[in-house]
Amino acid sequence: MSEQASHYALELRAVRKSFGKAEIICGADLAVRPGERVAVIGPNGAGKSTLFNLISGRFAPSSGEIYLHGQRIDGKQPFEINRAGLSRSFQITNIFPKLSVFENLRCSVLWSMGYRYSFLRFLSRMDDVNARAEQLLAQIRLERRRDTLAVNLTYAEQRALEIGITIAGGASVILLDEPTAGMSNSETGRFIQLIREVTEGRTLLTVEHDMGVVFGLADKIAVVVYGEVIAFDTPERVRADPRVQEAYLGSSVADAQAGAH
Numbered sequence: 001m002s003e004q005a006s007h008y009a010l011e012l013r014a015v016r017k018s019f020g021k022a023e024i025i026c027g028a029d030l031a032v033r034p035g036e037r038v039a040v041i042g043p044n045g046a047g048k049s050t051l052f053n054l055i056s057g058r059f060a061p062s063s064g065e066i067y068l069h070g071q072r073i074d075g076k077q078p079f080e081i082n083r084a085g086l087s088r089s090f091q092i093t094n095i096f097p098k099l100s101v102f103e104n105l106r107c108s109v110l111w112s113m114g115y116r117y118s119f120l121r122f123l124s125r126m127d128d129v130n131a132r133a134e135q136l137l138a139q140i141r142l143e144r145r146r147d148t149l150a151v152n153l154t155y156a157e158q159r160a161l162e163i164g165i166t167i168a169g170g171a172s173v174i175l176l177d178e179p180t181a182g183m184s185n186s187e188t189g190r191f192i193q194l195i196r197e198v199t200e201g202r203t204l205l206t207v208e209h210d211m212g213v214v215f216g217l218a219d220k221i222a223v224v225v226y227g228e229v230i231a232f233d234t235p236e237r238v239r240a241d242p243r244v245q246e247a248y249l250g251s252s253v254a255d256a257q258a259g260a261h
């Protein structure tokens with residue numbers, strides 16, 4: 001198949017990753033269609049974060065292939081993968097604490113445009129940059145915190161800013177690592193809604209432990225066990241899958257889904 005012929009936003013083919021003698025990812029396959037929201041779940045140590053690190057370019061696979069919209073990305077540097085249209089949140093570490101919310105968003109927009117525009121064109125496009133930053137500010141519902149230094153935001157607000165920074169460049173594929181970790185129940189509910197809105201029309205992968213979030217957010221669930229994707233399907237089908245029930249917290253999945261209705 002030619003590289004551009006893929007129907008998938010993100011595709012992993014027989015991906016393996018070893019650290020020393022330990023094989024952590026053992027032939028993972030995954031094919032995510034454009035616009036799908038996917039929760040990656042699995043027991044502690046199953047390899048979920050390692051998969052994200054492979055997709056986002058922090059690690060190169062030992063073997064196998066990864067495609068972003070049909071373009072091969074395995075082995076590329078994180079910034080190249082970002083430029084190709086994949087953005088990953090890094091749990092607040094992308095935030096500049098001493099800049100205001102608006103300046104943080106503006107920096108992200110500038111950074112994402114920096115590759116495409118020369119400095120002079122860049123200056124002439126300042127209005128566009130500001131407009132895009134204002135739009136992001138509204139999307140993440142932080143208009144009232146526009147001029148607040150990021151360091152003074154609440155935790156949930158910082159997570160919202162992080163999402164704004166992650167989507168600033170218009171990436172079509174977004175990776176979020178436990179986006180609601182550390183939030184209260186009411187914050188989590190609001191945040192799931194926010195994530196649904198800002199990722200509308202984009203492809204989303206999220207590593208998640210909270211089953212309420214999984215069922216509130218995901219169109220599909222990828223179950224990772226011992227470095228393999230043992231199931232990838234709708235929440236209902238994954239819940240009913242005997243392999244999943246046998247291998248991984250079938251009862252918790254069932255309980256969480258019952259609770260989510």
Ligand SMILES: Nc1ncnc2c1ncn2[C@@H]1O[C@H](COP(=O)(O)OP(=O)(O)OP(=O)(O)O)[C@@H](O)[C@H]1O
Binds near residue numbers: 050
């Ligand atoms: N850079 C590394 N060097 C060596 N071993 C690693 C490295 N990164 C991850 N591992 C190992 O890979 C295994 C899978 O770790 P990973 O963090 O991907 O699991 P996980 O499914 O995300 O777990 P959790 O749900 O607990 O976050 C673990 O045994 C971990 O110790």
